[in-house]
Amino acid sequence: MKKDFDLLSLGEIMLRLSPPDNERMTRGDTFSKQAGGAELNSATGAAMLGLRCGIISKLPANDLGIYIKNRVRLCGVSDDYLVYDDSRDARLGVYYYENGAYPRKPRIVYDRKNTSVNKISIEDYDDRLFGATRCFHTSGITLALSPQVRETAVKMIRRFKEQGAMISFDVNFRGNLWTGAEAKECIESILPYVDIFFCSEDTARLTFLKDGDVKSIMKSFTEEYPVSLVASTQRIVHSPKRHTFGSVIYSAGEDRYYEEAPYADIEVVDRIGSGDAYISGVLYGLLAHDGDCRKALEYGNAVSALKNTIPGDLISTDLAEIEGIIREHKSTGRIAEMDR
Secondary structure (H helix, E strand, O other): OOOOEEEEEEOOOEEEEEOOOOOOOOOOOOOEEEEEOHHHHHHHHHHHHOOOEEEEEEEEOOHHHHHHHHHHHHOOOEOOOEEEEOOOOOOOOEEEEEOOEOOEOOEEEEEOOOOHHHHOOHHHOOHHHHHOEEEEEEEHHHHHOOHHHHHHHHHHHHHHHHOOOEEEEEOOOOOOOOOHHHHHHHHHHHHHHOOEEEOOHHHHHHOOOOOOOHHHHHHHHHHHOOOOEEEEEEEEEEEOOEEEEEEEEEEOOOOEEEOOOOEEEEEOOOOOOHHHHHHHHHHHHHHHOOOOHHHHHHHHHHHHHHHOOOOOOOOOOOHHHHHHHHHHHHOOOOOOOOOO
């Protein structure tokens, strides 16, 4: 049966404020305003590649909420499942991001306590929501926001699963939101419902206390839980402006690992959202190509590599550009220096 959406994501949407270029937060006088948030970032990338995507969230019913709604629409993501908080204390989460340049690292300051998304409830939505999509995605950031959001997210995971949706989950551990032990206990409780699991090697070791090499760690999740696919990104940070990025995907059904040469020496403009962009590419590959893990790997790596070169949380691209990047990445011949 055809669904209204290929992908629905649940998560907080925030206002991002950044000083221009490489200015410091402690010195500069101006900030550029943008929208962002892990799950919106992933939905945006998948939408720009051609999937029908929507975001589930709660916003303040004020001008900032309208700004976010307009940005969601501009990204090609549906706002059908945005709900609004009209209380006097309604507020939008904010984060401030300062670019780095070696040896100065990027810096982030969060202002996200008591935001409107923390009031989100399953009662905000009609039951038809849960049969509306092929795939549902959320992350550990969402689970960590508050007990209310966690309860809502876990209920949604179960309801979407009951209605036949694939469940995609990114651990996306943030130490400023919860402890490793809290994350481990909560995430292990929802892993029986998860089909597609995104977890870095470092997070697997530090949060889930795994040992062994990365491939045995990835496979262990599928042996302990009914997870079909595990994806692990591999980033080497040479400096804030130069990264190498690749990944490994393990398919439990095939008992096979998928890899390719990493994208070396990426010229980084803004790394924020590049992990979310990876997820968008993987989910596009799986949903548009009937579960093809090779396609998922190639799209995931290419979309993430490209996102590193674009300022802001949200990627700007299309399928033709990404497929061109994939072709050039595989090419052994001469590559043109300009698209024209």
